[in-house]
Amino acid sequence: MHIRGHGLTLADVVHVAHDGPVVVEIAPDVPARLAHSRALINAILAEGRIVYGVNTGFGKLSSVTISPAALTELQLNLVRSHACGVGAPLSEAETRAMMLLRANVLAQGTSGVRPVVLEQLVALLNARVHPVIPEKGSVGASGDLSPLAHLALVLIGEGEASFQGERLPGHIALARAGLRPLALEAKEGLALLNGTQAMSAVGGLALSRLLDLAELADIAGALSLDALHGTAAAFDARIHAARPHPGQTAVARHLRALLDGSAIMASHRDCPRVQDAYSLRCMPQVHGAARDVFHFAQHTLETEFNSATDNPLVFTDTGEVLSGGNFHGAPVALALDACTMAAATLGGIAERRIERLLNPDLSELPAFLSRQPGLQSGLMMAQVTAAALCNENMGLAHPASVGSLPTGAAKEDFVSMGMTAALKLRTVAENLAAILAIELLVATQALPFLRPLRTSPQLQRVEDFIHTLAPPLEGDTPLTPCIQALQTRLPDILDVARNAVASDST
Numbered sequence: 179m180h181i182r183g184h185g186l187t188l189a190d191v192v193h194v195a196h197d198g199p200v201v202v203e204i205a206p207d208v209p210a211r212l213a214h215s216r217a218l219i220n221a222i223l224a225e226g227r228i229v230y231g232v233n234t235g236f237g238k239l240s241s242v243t244i245s246p247a248a249l250t251e252l253q254l255n256l257v258r259s260h261a262c263g264v265g266a267p268l269s270e271a272e273t274r275a276m277m278l279l280r281a282n283v284l285a286q287g288t289s290g291v292r293p294v295v296l297e298q299l300v301a302l303l304n305a306r307v308h309p310v311i312p313e314k315g316s317v318g319a320s321g322d323l324s325p326l327a328h329l330a331l332v333l334i335g336e337g338e339a340s341f342q343g344e345r346l347p348g349h350i351a352l353a354r355a356g357l358r359p360l361a362l363e364a365k366e367g368l369a370l371l372n373g374t375q376a377m378s379a380v381g382g383l384a385l386s387r388l389l390d391l392a393e394l395a396d397i398a399g400a401l402s403l404d405a406l407h408g409t410a411a412a413f414d415a416r417i418h419a420a421r422p423h424p425g426q427t428a429v430a431r432h433l434r435a436l437l438d439g440s441a442i443m444a445s446h447r448d449c450p451r452v453q454d455a456y457s458l459r460c461m462p463q464v465h466g467a468a469r470d471v472f473h474f475a476q477h478t479l480e481t482e483f484n485s486a487t488d489n490p491l492v493f494t495d496t497g498e499v500l501s502g503g504n505f506h507g508a509p510v511a512l513a514l515d516a517c518t519m520a521a522a523t524l525g526g527i528a529e530r531r532i533e534r535l536l537n538p539d540l541s542e543l544p545a546f547l548s549r550q551p552g553l554q555s556g557l558m559m560a561q562v563t564a565a566a567l568c569n570e571n572m573g574l575a576h577p578a579s580v581g582s583l584p585t586g587a588a589k590e591d592f593v594s595m596g597m598t599a600a601l602k603l604r605t606v607a608e609n610l611a612a613i614l615a616i617e618l619l620v621a622t623q624a625l626p627f628l629r630p631l632r633t634s635p636q637l638q639r640v641e642d643f644i645h646t647l648a649p650p651l652e653g654d655t656p657l658t659p660c661i662q663a664l665q666t667r668l669p670d671i672l673d674v675a676r677n678a679v680a681s682d683s684t
Contacts, residue, residue, distance in 0.1 A: 180205045181278070181300070183286035186483045188476055191379070192386045194278045194303075195271040202278065202300050204285065211287035212296060215492045219290040219365055222499065223249075230501045231368045231490050232290075237320070238587040253367030254334070260327035260371055261337060263312030268325070268380065270340065273308045275379035276329065279483055280370070289369040290492040290499070298333050298360045305355035310338040310345060311376070317585055318507030318596030321487060322376035325597070330370040335359025372488035372505045374596060381514040381600035382479050384607045385472060388521055390672055391610050392469050395524050396429055396461065397640060397675045398614050400436040401621035402531040403458045404633045406541055407446050410437045412459040425473070426466030433461060435679045440634040442625075455540075457530035464527050468520035475513040482510055507596030508579065514599040515577035521606045522571035525613040529564040532613075535620045536561050547623050547651075554654045557620055560661070564616045567609040574602045615665035619648055619657070626650050636678040643674045 179190060182205035194200050222229055228243055235242035236256060244252050268276070277299060283289065284296045302309075309332040315324035331337030332348040335358075339351035352359060403410075413430040437443060453459060490501040536557055538545040548556030578598035584591040622644045625633060632638055647667055648660035664671070 179203070181282045181285050182208055183211075183282060184484045186279075186282050187480055188382055188386055188483075191275050191278060191382050191483065195275040195379075195383060199306070202281070202303050204296060204300055208285045208287070208296070209293040212284070212291060212293045214494050215287045215290050216292050218492055218494055218497060218499070221497075223364060229490065229499045232365045232499065236368065238589040240589075249364040250362065253362040253364065256367040256371065257327050257330045257334065257362070258336070260323045261331050263315035263324040263328055265312050265314035268311045268313050268376075270308050272380050272383060273311055273329075274303065275383055276311070276325070276375045277303045277309075279375040279378055280326065280329065280373060282483060283373055283375065283485070283487055284369065286486050288486040288491045288493070289365075289488050291366045291369045292363065295333075295360065295362075295366055295370070298357070301357055302332065302352075302355075305357060306341065307332065307351050307355045307357070308340045309348070310340060313380075313601060314597075316376055316597035317583065317590075318374065318377055318511055318594035318598075319505070319585060319590040320489065321371070321373040321505035321507065322597055323371050325376035326371045326373060330367065333360045333370070334362060369488050374482060374487050374505065374507045374510050377507055377510050377514070377596035377600040378479055378482050379600075380597070381475075381510060381517075381603055382483075384600065384604045385475055385479065385514075385517055387607050387611070388472050388517060388603075389476070390669065391521070391607065391614060392465060392472060392524065393432070393675075394614050394618075394668055394672055395465050395468075395528060396432045397436060397637075397671070398528060398617040398621060399458070399461045399465070399531060400433055401625070401633065401637055401640065402535055402617060403433075403454070403461075404437060404440050404442050404637065405543070405621050405624035405628065406454075406458065406531075406534055407442065407449070407451075408454045408458045409447075409451075410434060410443060412454065413437075413462060418462060423466055423470060425469030426462045428469060429466040430462040432679075435683065436636050436675070437634050438636070438682065440632075440637070442628055442631045442633055445631055455530075455534065457527050457534065461527070464523060468524050471516050471520040475517045478509055478513040507594035511579035511594040511596035511599045512577075514596065514603050515579045518571075518577075518599065518603045518606050519575045521603070521610050522568070522575040525564075525568050525571050525606075525610045528610075528613050528617045529561070529568045532561045532564050532617050532620050535624050541624075543624055543627055547620065547627070548654075549652065556651075556654070557623060557657065560616050560620055560657055563661075564613050567613050571606050571609050574606050578602060611665050611668060612661065615661050615668065618644055618664055618671065619660055622648070623651060636675065636682050639678040640671060640675050643671060
């Protein structure tokens, strides 16, 4: 795939992050654009003009002018001093996403770097030399300074990197990949450090997962509804046309397609119960609202992927270098915080459906789906685990973006905390995946109790596939392997459901 500074999508980022040896190339028109931008920086230096980030200190020290002889040392010092992260390293996929996003920013030609800087970053990506980037240490103010500094360290042959499964000093990793360290020139260190690429990478990959989990929530919910003798009447298209939020409409349509042809539902069509509980009846409204948040966040992130987020910015059309605040992570932080709340909501409503399936006072099923209640505890603890995960998500759903703490001697007096938002979202997405795996397990353990009646042909294919991973239980057994098996295979479960719905509609 080519990078050109624009047109990069979430799907592109996921593809490069996850899908094997993808070759990233620089679009043919990019090097000339970068050379033109760099020529302006060189002209400024030749004229002796004082420009922030080119020949000054940084942040609170921006009033300090740096002599021409020390400009290379300035950039080197900047990268070294800002590599101050702690905690576990970002995953390989997150690191790859971050490298791709930073390369796409540089490709815009507003950073004032030489083409060789972009070429070196792309070469690292293609050679699968992955900088070791601690996940904590960014407040998302002048962008993700610390994570990006750890990335830049490897470009110059310092820091640490993972190469062919081995963690190595940066210079050794470069040498083994046939690459040489980059010597930074004026402004280039700053151009590598300013920006929102760490929060965008971690948050973007988590969001990609959530888009699939939102669809899986419908599937799990449809299985639960049928096992609980629920009705699809609340999913009637006319109801949702009267309140036409896009997500709500899409979820109602999805639920109708999943449940169409259920023999279980047909068997109680004339029963006296008029309405189901909110966790069943309001799936379009709740799941749909979460979907709308995720799609808003996708639009925000894709805008960010293709934005100039460093400082100062070089405008070759007017010959100006302007200092601003495009590095501030507020747009991303707010979007990711909203996603965290939406994902926690999906987990919460799923946990309520799990409770209804296992509670004999709320279902027409045996207590905890046990074949011998009392002697056996059945799936009692599955709801307990889901509740624990929901509680963790509740705490994590408190927004990071409202928790600014001033940094940089109060020069950076209001920061975004976007990286914190991204890391929280990653955890909440993982918890949601486990909660949905539990609901899928419980719902498909409940359905056999309704035999000979069966769910819809579409959901039956899902149930049959899940039973290959977690067969109907005959007695008490550790549930962790079943939950883990389903959680690992959630993408396959989603594919089964999609194919079943698609084949039913043709």
